[in-house]
Amino acid sequence: MNAKPKGVIGQSVQRIEDRPLIIGKGMFAGDISFAHQLHMRIVRSSSAHGVIKRIDTQAARALPGVHAVWTAADIPEMGPIDFREGKIEKLEPYRQPVLAIDRVRYVGEPVAAIFASDAYTAEDAADLVEVEIEDLPVIMDARAATGEFAPGLSSEAAVITQGFGDTASVFATAHAVVEIDVTVGRHSGVPLETRGAIGRYDAARDVLELHGAAKVPHKNKETLARLFGRPAAALHLFETHVGGGFGVRGEIYPEDILVLAAALRFGGAVKWIEDRREHLMAANQSREQHHKTRAAVDEKGTLLAIENEFWHDQGAYPRTHAMRVAETTCGILPGPYRVGAYKALGHYRLTNKTPAATYRAPGRYETNFVRERLLDAIAAKLNISRVDVRKQNLIRSDEMPYARPLCVLEDDVSYDSGDYAGLLDKSLKAIRWDELQSELAERRKRGELVGVGLATFVEKSGLGPTDGAHVCVDTTGAIEVITGGASVGQGFETVMAQVCAEALGVDYRNIRVVHGRTDRIDFGIGAHASRATVMTANAVHAAALIVREKALSFAAELLQSEAATLDIIDGRVIRRGESEGPSITLGEIANHLRPAAKLRRGREPGLSADGWFDTDHQVYPYGNQIAVVSIDRETGAVNVEQYVIAYDIGRAINPVLVRGQILGGFAQGLGGALYEEFLYDERGEPLSVTFADYLMPTANEVPKVDVIISEDAPSPRNPLGIKGAGESGIAAVGAAIASAVDDALGSPGAITRLPITPQRLKRILNRLASA
Amino acid sequence: MTRHTIQLKINEQTRTISVDARKTLLDALREDCNLTGAHAGCEHGVCGACTVIVEGEPVRSCLMFAVQAEGKTIRTVEGLAQGGALHPMQKAFTEQHAVQCGYCTPGFLMLTVAALEKTPDMDDDALREVVASNLCRCTGYENILAAVRIAADDMRRRT
Ligand code: FES
Ligand code: FES
Numbered sequence: 001m002n003a004k005p006k007g008v009i010g011q012s013v014q015r016i017e018d019r020p021l022i023i024g025k026g027m028f029a030g031d032i033s034f035a036h037q038l039h040m041r042i043v044r045s046s047s048a049h050g051v052i053k054r055i056d057t058q059a060a061r062a063l064p065g066v067h068a069v070w071t072a073a074d075i076p077e078m079g080p081i082d083f084r085e086g087k088i089e090k091l092e093p094y095r096q097p098v099l100a101i102d103r104v105r106y107v108g109e110p111v112a113a114i115f116a117s118d119a120y121t122a123e124d125a126a127d128l129v130e131v132e133i134e135d136l137p138v139i140m141d142a143r144a145a146t147g148e149f150a151p152g153l154s155s156e157a158a159v160i161t162q163g164f165g166d167t168a169s170v171f172a173t174a175h176a177v178v179e180i181d182v183t184v185g186r187h188s189g190v191p192l193e194t195r196g197a198i199g200r201y202d203a204a205r206d207v208l209e210l211h212g213a214a215k216v217p218h219k220n221k222e223t224l225a226r227l228f229g230r231p232a233a234a235l236h237l238f239e240t241h242v243g244g245g246f247g248v249r250g251e252i253y254p255e256d257i258l259v260l261a262a263a264l265r266f267g268g269a270v271k272w273i274e275d276r277r278e279h280l281m282a283a284n285q286s287r288e289q290h291h292k293t294r295a296a297v298d299e300k301g302t303l304l305a306i307e308n309e310f311w312h313d314q315g316a317y318p319r320t321h322a323m324r325v326a327e328t329t330c331g332i333l334p335g336p337y338r339v340g341a342y343k344a345l346g347h348y349r350l351t352n353k354t355p356a357a358t359y360r361a362p363g364r365y366e367t368n369f370v371r372e373r374l375l376d377a378i379a380a381k382l383n384i385s386r387v388d389v390r391k392q393n394l395i396r397s398d399e400m401p402y403a404r405p406l407c408v409l410e411d412d413v414s415y416d417s418g419d420y421a422g423l424l425d426k427s428l429k430a431i432r433w434d435e436l437q438s439e440l441a442e443r444r445k446r447g448e449l450v451g452v453g454l455a456t457f458v459e460k461s462g463l464g465p466t467d468g469a470h471v472c473v474d475t476t477g478a479i480e481v482i483t484g485g486a487s488v489g490q491g492f493e494t495v496m497a498q499v500c501a502e503a504l505g506v507d508y509r510n511i512r513v514v515h516g517r518t519d520r521i522d523f524g525i526g527a528h529a530s531r532a533t534v535m536t537a538n539a540v541h542a543a544a545l546i547v548r549e550k551a552l553s554f555a556a557e558l559l560q561s562e563a564a565t566l567d568i569i570d571g572r573v574i575r576r577g578e579s580e581g582p583s584i585t586l587g588e589i590a591n592h593l594r595p596a597a598k599l600r601r602g603r604e605p606g607l608s609a610d611g612w613f614d615t616d617h618q619v620y621p622y623g624n625q626i627a628v629v630s631i632d633r634e635t636g637a638v639n640v641e642q643y644v645i646a647y648d649i650g651r652a653i654n655p656v657l658v659r660g661q662i663l664g665g666f667a668q669g670l671g672g673a674l675y676e677e678f679l680y681d682e683r684g685e686p687l688s689v690t691f692a693d694y695l696m697p698t699a700n701e702v703p704k705v706d707v708i709i710s711e712d713a714p715s716p717r718n719p720l721g722i723k724g725a726g727e728s729g730i731a732a733v734g735a736a737i738a739s740a741v742d743d744a745l746g747s748p749g750a751i752t753r754l755p756i757t758p759q760r761l762k763r764i765l766n767r768l769a770s771a
Numbered sequence: 772m773t774r775h776t777i778q779l780k781i782n783e784q785t786r787t788i789s790v791d792a793r794k795t796l797l798d799a800l801r802e803d804c805n806l807t808g809a810h811a812g813c814e815h816g817v818c819g820a821c822t823v824i825v826e827g828e829p830v831r832s833c834l835m836f837a838v839q840a841e842g843k844t845i846r847t848v849e850g851l852a853q854g855g856a857l858h859p860m861q862k863a864f865t866e867q868h869a870v871q872c873g874y875c876t877p878g879f880l881m882l883t884v885a886a887l888e889k890t891p892d893m894d895d896d897a898l899r900e901v902v903a904s905n906l907c908r909c910t911g912y913e914n915i916l917a918a919v920r921i922a923a924d925d926m927r928r929r930t
Pocket of ligand 2: 192243244489869870871872873874875876906907908909910
């Protein structure tokens with residue numbers, strides 16, 4: 001491709017997707033309706049663990065407007081919910097049934113489904129269903145003694161190990177051993193739009209449709225087609241606007257299968273919209289892990305070995321991701337540091353809470369907290385600075401690419417590029433680290449509880465292996481880009497349009513981007529784990545370059561010039577450097593390439609192309625975060641005064657969108673660090689089922705953040721050099737704030753648990769005061 | 772359930788709809804008036820995604836029954852742009868990248884427009900207080916605050 005001095009890649013251009021959203025014409029799941037649709041309401045278990053003795057649906061069935069009431073017995077053909085990546089032998093018996101069979105295992109588990117003429121009636125009918133449950137003992141702590149999931153099946157569904165080197169011998173001879181015992185609380189994505197699904201059977205075409213899909217429509221289509229025994233062309237998923245994804249939305253849940261099964265059986269449309277209370281007890285929760293971690297170090301704090309044993313609280317069932325979060329936890333824990341030997345041992349435990357799965361930066365928010373707590377503990381033990389201990393262990397740029405015998409998402413870990421210490425220096429400078437130390441000391445002398453903390457991390461994104469895209473120019477010169485990507489509100493359409501525009505030489509606003517529709521393209525990688533930008537953008541780039549070639553080769557003949565002397569500017573092919581000379585527009589070329597056009601002369605019809613991008617490895621963006629906090633002695637509240645996030649993204653296609661991703665992720669990370677937690681009582685009753693109990697940050701809690709987007713280390717693993725952006729803002733917030741709170745307390749290692757709620761911090765303050 | 776026939780004045784149009792007494796204004800707007808711009812985020816009065824303007828006041832339409840809005844003047848996000856021209860608040864939201872998924876956007880637009888129509892002169896702290904009464908899960912608020920600041924100045928200039 002020709003280097004363009006001022007291409008649209010790298011520009012902070014306006015989004016193309018905003019207009020419907022600001023004029024109230026967005027089309028979210030709840031906004032979709034079909035004539036004569038039925039409304040589904042789920043009857044959920046009120047017991048955290050028990051045997052179903054009786055379900056009486058008679059009164060519900062008798063209510064006018066109720067069309068049907070289902071229990072598990074009504075859908076024997078609908079097996080348990082499969083894992084996204086296929087069969088996993090040892091977890092098969094633990095899969096969640098669509099509607100509970102014999103036993104319930106968490107409060108909120110679907111027990112029956114009501115289908116009625118309107119949503120209010122369906123809700124009334126749900127209240128009339130009587131479910132008699134004989135309670136069984138509950139397991140509410142993943143560290144507690146294991147119990148039985150079912151007769152003969154342990155609640156420890158799996159044990160996961162990864163590692164390299166002989167940690168035992170290193171520990172036996174090390175200068176010092178540092179140990180921590182820390183916990184990350186249960187929280188989750190909680191998008192502002194709850195889940196929703198509309199199933200529709202179109203008998204005229206014999207197509208079963210799921211509207212309101214998100215995240216991974218193509219993957220889910222495969223799973224659902226298998227479950228329903230339908231050929232690929234007879235089942236389609238449609239993504240519309242999505243009110244936030246964050247890992248939670250777009251997985252296959254019982255409700256998705258129910259609306260499809262009902263649509264098929266009743267021969268029409270069935271709509272389900274979750275309410276907030278349901279969401280907070282039924283959508284995937286995340287993060288809850290307990291870690292016992294120790295490091296062997298030399299006198300300078302060099303990490304010789306790490307051993308990490310952890311208990312992963314999976315909740316009641318494995319979900320579509322199976323063990324991915326726990327596996328990622330093992331594979332990514334060492335993060336940006338060199339470690340001589342490493343051993344991870346994870347207990348994948350089932351408890352009687354809502355099932356867990358991924359939430360933005362899965363396995364990283366947790367391990368960044370754990371590992372950075374460990375680094376702080378090493379610094380404290382050896383009495384060296386928290387900056388120095390990190391700097392001397394950070395992998396150096398001359399060691400890149402840096403492989404280590406661990407695996408993340410079945411991909412061998414190999415960091416592609418980066419200058420970790422260089423980026424840390426940028427942040428330390430931005431926050432004025434050295435001056436800050438004396439300023440904070442001064443304020444502490446005056447009695448304030450203030451401190452600063454830091455965390456460094458490696459992210460991962462763009463897991464392949466392959467994604468494709470189709471680019472087509474119509475006879476008016478308008479362009480359609482069809483992708484198998486998905487948009488969860490991150491500016492996907494704009495980014496894809498920018499990439500296509502630059503490769504093709506057109507205005508990005510003249511491009512329509514299609515995503516999340518399985519009827520338009522056969523394959524698609526979706527939007528998860530920051531794959532969209534890396535994989536789909538590179539596929540769009542490839543397709544656009546082929547279209548460019550086609551256009552130039554046709555124009556060369558017509559303009560009687562070498563293709564190499566031509567360029568495309570604003571959708572018009574011209575002789576390079578001659579804006580006045582002969583030219584032809586892309587629309588005109590498309591017109592000459594119609595199947596019946598005379599000038600086509602044996603060329604393949606249409607000005608369009610498919611493009612593919614393959615990759616063997618993920619890419620590893622990296623960053624660091626620094627927090628300055630003050631603590632209110634009376635209330636235990638933490639006030640974040642300053643915050644720096646530095647992140648190397650390789651190459652930013654639209655910096656303002658990257659910044660937006662980072663700021664949004666940060667706010668979520670702040671929630672998990674200070675406020676958000678799913679709590680349960682000892683009987684398994686969920687206590688955080690409204691926004692009054694599950695506290696998400698408002699504009700009052702989120703401080704201004706200094707974002708440093710660096711492009712020092714473009715990825716060598718794709719032509720655009722890009723890495724993902726979605727997860728960097730959130731990834732180390734818990735880690736950095738814990739470090740800062742420790743510093744403010746003057747008590748290294750005081751924080752062992754997230755979130756640092758005022759109540760918990762008040763207890764620590766009291767303990768320190770009495771000590 | 773007895774149904775009530777009520778008249779609502781929405782975006783300068785009078786609509787006659789027939790609803791159950793228990794139907795919320797939010798559901799009535801969305802289901803009976805085909806105005807789906809106001810969204811349900813919690814149906815509990817906390818998130819503000821359902822905010823519309825009733826008699827000049829920002830109102831959580833999930834907490835109001837449709838029958839309570841009988842005869843009142845209601846403005847929704849669909850009525851904000853005038854003759855194809857975006858309201859300064861809409862313009863600022865898109866220009867400042869205050870929109871990500873857009874689910875919270877209509878609520879923020881109606882909330883801030885109502886607040887600024889009543890009190891055009893607000894400093895940054897006051898605006899932050901207003902913005903803090905709704906939830907956004909995507910943006911981290913910084914761009915929303917920037918948009919509201921710019922729109923506030925723009926709205927003042929225009930009056
Ligand atoms: S839906 Fe009305 S305040 Fe949340
Ligand atoms: S933009 Fe998604 S909730 Fe605000």
